[in-house]
Every structure is written in structure tokens, then in C-alpha cells.
Amino acid sequence: MMAEFLQFLISGLTVGAVYALVALGFTLIYNASGVVNFAQGEFVMLGGMVTVFASAAGMPLPLAALIAICAAIAIGLLLHRFAIEPARGASAVTLIIITIGASILLRGVAAIAFDKQFHKLPAFTGDTPVDVLGAAVQPQSFWVLGGTAVVVLALYVFLEHTLVGKAVLATAANRLAARLVGINTTTIMALAFGGSAAIGAIAGILVTPITLTSYDVGTLLALKGFAAAMLGGMGNPVGAVIGGLLLGLLEAFGAGYISSTYKDAFAFLVILIVLFAAPQGLFGRRVVERV
Amino acid sequence: MNAKATLKTLLVTSAMCLGLSHGALAQGTVKIGSVLSVTGPSSFLGEPEDKTLRIYVDKINASGGVAGKKIELVIYDDGGDANKARTFATRLIEDDEVIAMVGGTTTGSTMAMIPVFEEAQVPFISLAGAIEVIDPVRKFVFKTPHTDKMACEKIFEDLKKRNFTKIGMISGTDGFGASMRAQCVKVAPSYGMQIVADESYGPRDSDMTAQLTKIKNTAGVQAVVNPGFGQGPAIVTRNYAQLGMTNIPFYQSHGVASKSFIDLAGAAAEGVRLPAAALLVGDKLPENDPQKKVVTEYRQAYESATKQPVSTFGGHAYDGLFILVEAMKRANSTDPQKIRDEIEKTKGFVGTGGIVNMSPTDHLGLDLSAFRMLEIKGGDWNLVASGS
Numbered sequence: 001m002m003a004e005f006l007q008f009l010i011s012g013l014t015v016g017a018v019y020a021l022v023a024l025g026f027t028l029i030y031n032a033s034g035v036v037n038f039a040q041g042e043f044v045m046l047g048g049m050v051t052v053f054a055s056a057a058g059m060p061l062p063l064a065a066l067i068a069i070c071a072a073i074a075i076g077l078l079l080h081r082f083a084i085e086p087a088r089g090a091s092a093v094t095l096i097i098i099t100i101g102a103s104i105l106l107r108g109v110a111a112i113a114f115d116k117q118f119h120k121l122p123a124f125t126g127d128t129p130v131d132v133l134g135a136a137v138q139p140q141s142f143w144v145l146g147g148t149a150v151v152v153l154a155l156y157v158f159l160e161h162t163l164v165g166k167a168v169l170a171t172a173a174n175r176l177a178a179r180l181v182g183i184n185t186t187t188i189m190a191l192a193f194g195g196s197a198a199i200g201a202i203a204g205i206l207v208t209p210i211t212l213t214s215y216d217v218g219t220l221l222a223l224k225g226f227a228a229a230m231l232g233g234m235g236n237p238v239g240a241v242i243g244g245l246l247l248g249l250l251e252a253f254g255a256g257y258i259s260s261t262y263k264d265a266f267a268f269l270v271i272l273i274v275l276f277a278a279p280q281g282l283f284g285r286r287v288v289e290r291v
Numbered sequence: 292m293n294a295k296a297t298l299k300t301l302l303v304t305s306a307m308c309l310g311l312s313h314g315a316l317a318q319g320t321v322k323i324g325s326v327l328s329v330t331g332p333s334s335f336l337g338e339p340e341d342k343t344l345r346i347y348v349d350k351i352n353a354s355g356g357v358a359g360k361k362i363e364l365v366i367y368d369d370g371g372d373a374n375k376a377r378t379f380a381t382r383l384i385e386d387d388e389v390i391a392m393v394g395g396t397t398t399g400s401t402m403a404m405i406p407v408f409e410e411a412q413v414p415f416i417s418l419a420g421a422i423e424v425i426d427p428v429r430k431f432v433f434k435t436p437h438t439d440k441m442a443c444e445k446i447f448e449d450l451k452k453r454n455f456t457k458i459g460m461i462s463g464t465d466g467f468g469a470s471m472r473a474q475c476v477k478v479a480p481s482y483g484m485q486i487v488a489d490e491s492y493g494p495r496d497s498d499m500t501a502q503l504t505k506i507k508n509t510a511g512v513q514a515v516v517n518p519g520f521g522q523g524p525a526i527v528t529r530n531y532a533q534l535g536m537t538n539i540p541f542y543q544s545h546g547v548a549s550k551s552f553i554d555l556a557g558a559a560a561e562g563v564r565l566p567a568a569a570l571l572v573g574d575k576l577p578e579n580d581p582q583k584k585v586v587t588e589y590r591q592a593y594e595s596a597t598k599q600p601v602s603t604f605g606g607h608a609y610d611g612l613f614i615l616v617e618a619m620k621r622a623n624s625t626d627p628q629k630i631r632d633e634i635e636k637t638k639g640f641v642g643t644g645g646i647v648n649m650s651p652t653d654h655l656g657l658d659l660s661a662f663r664m665l666e667i668k669g670g671d672w673n674l675v676a677s678g679s
Binding site: 004007008011012014015018116117118119120127129136137138207210211212214217220252253255256260261263264 | 334335464490491492493495497498500501502504505508521522525526532533534535551554555557558559
């Protein structure tokens, strides 16, 4: 009974950690620009796919992962420079539509540049499951959870304890005011796109040994990550992480204790109920004050 | 002359690709039509089918055609869209005036095209999987791929031999998984199988440990069956090993019968059994196997022409084309009605999918021997000797 509970818990947390990272990427860009970047899932795909192909080309895994992160950052910056920046006067809705277009483009290019097959990566530290009080856990799960914790911590330190980080927060709070005090908001936005691309790529690299990857894994992840961000309260980094973990847990416990057929429906039902009760999400208060 | 003909075929084919054909019927040729999902989500099915048809029609024409007539192949790409498929079907009948059709990549597009061919009374050999295509029997509709019902029966036959009666199922909710699950549930009683656990997962899910934990904790599960397609079964297999369930025999379906499944599932795939067509294990078939020659030759022809590994899907197109060609030879006519009658009389046709014996009540003509039970050992397929 306990073992069963733990199994669901860890499986939920692992999947949830990935949702959390995707939601975090959404949050970072949303804060800097007010745009919901629907190409966020494609960054996750790029992280996984580039690592797979770089390591297939003979590179050691750490180097391949580094290349993947750099590639994702480069594409994030290009996306900002050539798609978002030229349209900066447009409304947020227009920008969101641009990101949807970008996500379709990236997926299409990936299908041609890589292929349409599924790929795997070897687990970082072996495949032998670890026994945690009767629950069998893949070592990679610890990498995913640990990696997520490190990313969240690093982001927190960056935002709260560095000057550039504070500039990001200032831009998020009020773009015009930030500009008036001498912050280059265009650079900050580029930074946000690069940063969230890196977070997405890291998520993709960490999770590929468990979930496999292909050119079109991004779509569903973007959807789940968006749901997680909404659940936690759009624009709140803490909310994004908690929203992601919660969504993962809802799915795992829903499948385990209720019915696997209605697993997704169950998770989304809970989200709907939460949003009916608190339309700003669980931690969405600060956003209201800012706007 | 020959070079000219080749050039002409080439020109005509390229015109077809652009959908610009106006169907100028040359003397001494017969037109065979095809609507395939060469692009779109089912392209992994449609692409090998398309290549197979082109390779073999060229071969047939190079050796003189059928009964003195060259085959002109008209292929349209429906992109996986059943509406488009129906439009193209109408075009094949009305503009191109084909004498027969080998195509219909997915069950959806096949079902959409059936009324067109039934009404025009032109034989239609479908390449789609579901049993609905030929059950109930329609006068002009045939198909070559084995059905998911047969896959269930093959698995249950093997389970019965091993004296297992209580099984758990974990099925994908995609079309393939859901359809096969339904067929398995239907035929289970006739093999004395009791389904004690019945779980499912979404086609895009990345973790199935919750469902498998439930099956693991269900009392009396003697074997687990996973009808599914794509990457889902690979993740299920990995989770299965992760949870230490490998002492319970695990069956996959023919939906994962490709090398990439073994690659993706890795060491976790060891000991997994699945039913599959002979084509996959051509090199492992004993010399006296009736299908040995056909599958080895098809594999060679396909792989040398495309530089891609052979798949069972292209094999279905091969079977469809040659069932039709044989029937045309026997009918010695280009009359669709006569060709239909001869297709129905196909007996002992050795194809890549099995030995086909059609009848007025069976427009598929395969029995369970078309499936081979395989076990994954040492990262490769191995034939399970019958009775073990």
C-alpha cells in the first residue's frame, strides 16, 4: 500500500518536474514581455533531439548536452530578434500568435533536419532501478528532480540577487518605468527568451532518457506546461513550479487510484475547479497587484 | 522504343504527382490506381507502400507487362485525410478510368473510398489494418494486411499453450490500441482468457508506472498484453522492467514489430513476445518455409532500391499488387468485373504477409499461420518454436 503510494508519488513528481520547468520557461518570458510563448515546448524538443544527434555523432554526453543548450539559446535569441522584436509594437495576442507560428516552423524544420523517428538517450547513471521503501525508481528520476531543483534555485538567485536579475523583475513589474530608470528592456527580453530556451533544453535533456523524444514532443509538453503555469498563477515562478509538480501528481494519482482512462480528464477537471475558485491561479495574486 | 516508353512513364508519373494528369489512355496500357497517405501523420505507412508500388510496377513493365500490356500507375497522396482520399478515388474512377485500385493506407481513408469503388464496380485492394474493411464482405473490396483480431488470437493461442488464463491488459488509447483492445476483449472468452486488469494510457504519455503498478498489484495476473503503437509500448516495456515485473510474461502487438522498438526499449525488451509477419524474420525462417523466398526477395529489392530498412507496410502493397497482377493474368482481360472474380478465386498466393486463400466469404484470405510468434533475445527477434 505504502509502496504503491510512493510509486505514484515519485512517478508524479518526475513528470511534474518537467511540467514545472516548461511552466518556468513560460513564466520568464511572460514576465519580461507579457507574451505567452507557445514555442516553449519546442525548446524541450530541441534539448532532447540535439543531444541525441550530437551524441550519435560521437560526442560525449556532457558535451552533447552543452551543445544542445547552446543551440536552444541561439534559437531562442533568433526567435526574439527576428519574430518578436520586429513586432514589438503589436498587441500581446499578435505576439502569441507569432509564437504559435514559430513553434510550427521549428517542428517542421526539426522533422526535416533530424527525422520523424523516436530516439532515446542512455540514462546518466545506469538503468538499474533503486528501491525506495518498496517503490522501484529509475536513477534518472533523481536527475530530473535534482536538475529541476538546481535550475529553480539558480533562477531564484539570479532574479533576487543579481543586478541583471533585478532588471528583469523591474521590466516585469513595469516596462515603461524600467526604461525610464535606464534599463534596456530589449536586452532584457532577449535575455528572457535565451534563458527560457536554456531551461527548456535542460528539461529536454534530463527527461529524454525516461520519456524518449521525437520532433513533435513539444506540443503536448507546451500544453501541459501552460496548464501548470495557469494553475500556479501566470507570471509567478514559485507558482509555476508548484503548478507543474501538482499537475504531475494529479495525473499519476488519477491514473493509479481512479482510472487511467480518465487520467488527463481528471487532471484538467481539478485545474478547472481551481481556476473557477481562484481565476488568478493558486499564487497569482502578485500579478494582479503589478498590473 | 524502350527508352522512349520509360521516358514516357517517367513523364506521366511526374505529371500524376502534380495531379495534372488528364488520363490520356495510351494503346497497350492498363491503368491501376492508388490513393496512399504518402505524407502526413501516416506517412510511415504510406511512404513504403508508395515506393513498393513504383519499384514493382517498373519491374513488371520492364519484363513485358501483364498479358502484353504495360501497367500505368496512378498514385495520389491523400496526406492522411479521408475527405481528400474520397475525392481522389472519384478522380481515379471518373477521370483516370482505372481498372483496379491498390491503396487506402489507413482504415479511415479506406472506409471513405469504399462506396466509390462499390458503386463503380471496380476492384479495390485495401492496405488498411482494421477488420471493418472486409467484415461484412463487400463485393469489390479486398485487403492484404492481417487484422488486429488475428494478432489477439495469435497471442491468446500462445498463452493457452503455456497454460495461462488470467491476463492483464494495458492498451494505448490511440486508434490502433483501442481497436485491438476491443478485438482482444471480444475473442478472449473463446480462448478461455480472463482479463483481470484492464488499463490504458494516452499515445503521448511518458510514464506508465502508475498503471503497471496497478496491474502488478492485481491478484492472479499470469501474463500482460500491451496493444499499442509508436513510442508508448517502448515506455511501457521500460517501466515494466523498472518495476521488476519481468517474471510475468509480457506480450506486445504487431504494432511495434520494427527494429526501432528494440532500440528504444533496450535491455528491457528481453523476453518480450509479439506476433509479427514473416517479413521481419526472413533471414531466420527455415529454408523449407514457403514464404522464405518471397520475403527475402522483396526485402532485397526494397532495400537496394530505397536504402531503407524494409517494413511490413510496404509488404502489404507488394501483396496487393501481385494478387491483382495474378488475377489480371488469369482473367486475361481488363474488365474490372472479371478481374474481381479472379481476385476472389486467389488460392495459395504466397505473399509477404502470409499465404492467401480468398473465397466469396473471406476477402482477406489469411489464417493465423500468417503471424509468427517472436521473442526478443539478445537484442534481436527470435522465432518461438511452436509448442514452447
